[in-house]
Amino acid sequence: xxxxxPNLPTFSSxxxxxxxxxxxxxxxxxxxxxxxxxxxxxxxxxxxxxxxxEEEPVVEKKRVGVLxxxxxxxxxxxxFVWMEKNIGLALDQVIPxxxxxxxxPYYFWPRKDAWEELKSLLESKAWISQKxxxxxxxxxxxxxxxxxxxGGAL
Numbered sequence: 001x002x003x004x005x006p007n008l009p010t011f012s013s014x015x016x017x018x019x020x021x022x023x024x025x026x027x028x029x030x031x032x033x034x035x036x037x038x039x040x041x042x043x044x045x046x047x048x049x050x051x052x053x054e055e056e057p058v059v060e061k062k063r064v065g066v067l068x069x070x071x072x073x074x075x076x077x078x079x080f081v082w083m084e085k086n087i088g089l090a091l092d093q094v095i096p097x098x099x100x101x102x103x104x105p106y107y108f109w110p111r112k113d114a115w116e117e118l119k120s121l122l123e124s125k126a127w128i129s130q131k132x133x134x135x136x137x138x139x140x141x142x143x144x145x146x147x148x149x150x151g152g153a154l
Contacts, residue, residue, distance in 0.1 A: 072096040076132060078139055081106060084152040089114045089140055091121060109147075115140055 074095045081088035088106035095101065104121050107114035118140055122133040 076103075076128065076136060078136060078143070079106075080143055081108075082147065082152075082154065086111060087114070087144060087147040087152075089118055089143075091118065091136070109144055115144065 074093055077092045077094050077100075079090045079092055081090075086108045088108045090102065090106045091104040093101045093103055103125070104118070107117040109115065115137065119133075119137055122128055122136060
């Protein structure tokens with residue numbers, strides 16, 4: 001079988017491979033440098049891949065400024081489940097670039113006093129400021145009042 005590619009020599013593969021032969025034992029010396037055995041084989045790549053490539057032009061290196069986006073702070077988010085006969089409140093922490101971490105289960109009103117349970121949870125988290133706690137409780141109050149006024153209908 002012969003492979004022919006334009007501008008390349010033609011190689012033919014023998015039907016049976018020839019065994020490698022080492023030089024006679026008498027010509028080997030421990031002080032002599034090693035000689036590499038040379039293998040002759042067919043080219044493995046496609047002819048297109050063997051073509052010589054033109055050198056790419058030298059590109060001037062420019063100093064590039066790096067824009068570093070400031071990392072957003074984690075924030076607290078109230079989540080609601082709006083149903084006909086109940087409304088559920090839960091507190092999550094959203095960490096930009098990471099995801100959401102639930103900080104509480106859903107508290108359902110009017111089954112239990114969800115607002116009081118949320119207040120107890122916020123007070124137990126010492127790292128949540130008093131100002132943030134008031135904002136979250138006021139948001140929860142507004143949503144519960146909206147749910148009550150609508151009678152559970154969206």
